[in-house]
Amino acid sequence: NPFHLCIVDDDDIYRFTIIQSAKFLKIEHKTSVFPNGEEAINYITENQNNVEALPHLILLDIDMPIMDGFQFLKAYQALEDKISKKIAIYMVSSSVDPEDIEKAKSYTSVIDYLSKPLKSEQLKAIIEKYLVK
Numbered sequence: 001n002p003f004h005l006c007i008v009d010d011d012d013i014y015r016f017t018i019i020q021s022a023k024f025l026k027i028e029h030k031t032s033v034f035p036n037g038e039e040a041i042n043y044i045t046e047n048q049n050n051v052e053a054l055p056h057l058i059l060l061d062i063d064m065p066i067m068d069g070f071q072f073l074k075a076y077q078a079l080e081d082k083i084s085k086k087i088a089i090y091m092v093s094s095s096v097d098p099e100d101i102e103k104a105k106s107y108t109s110v111i112d113y114l115s116k117p118l119k120s121e122q123l124k125a126i127i128e129k130y131l132v133k
Helices: 012-024 037-046 069-082 098-105 120-130
Strands: 003-008 029-034 057-060 088-093 110-115
Touching (some): 012 120, 029 037, 037 069, 057 069, 057 120, 069 088
Parallel strands (some): 003 029
16 A cells, blocks of 8 residues: 555646656655645545555645635544544644744644655654654
8 A cells, every 4th residue: 555645735836746756756655636635635534545546744834815724724623533554744834923833833744844845854753753664
């Protein structure tokens, strides 16, 4: 069962960069990409009992159309107890606003708040932390 990385971000260039970085890591993985929080939460809801379909890791942006990162976290929090797998969520944003950082860290499901652009070494360290041994 390959490592499952999920990118929730509306920035095409950023998503492409992360996908390419993940490919260079030479770690067997699958990537799901969602341009907003609504599509991501719908996917998780539909697959909440399907461990194979759920990601190991979500890289979540804050500023997105339709449903932003904080709205996603609120919806995820309401669903978290019903999900059959623990998913690691990292908020990755270009915002350096201390309020955004504090708000992100107030969610127990958020492991950390990282600044864009995410370096490939950072991505590698995060993925290796959650690789299914």
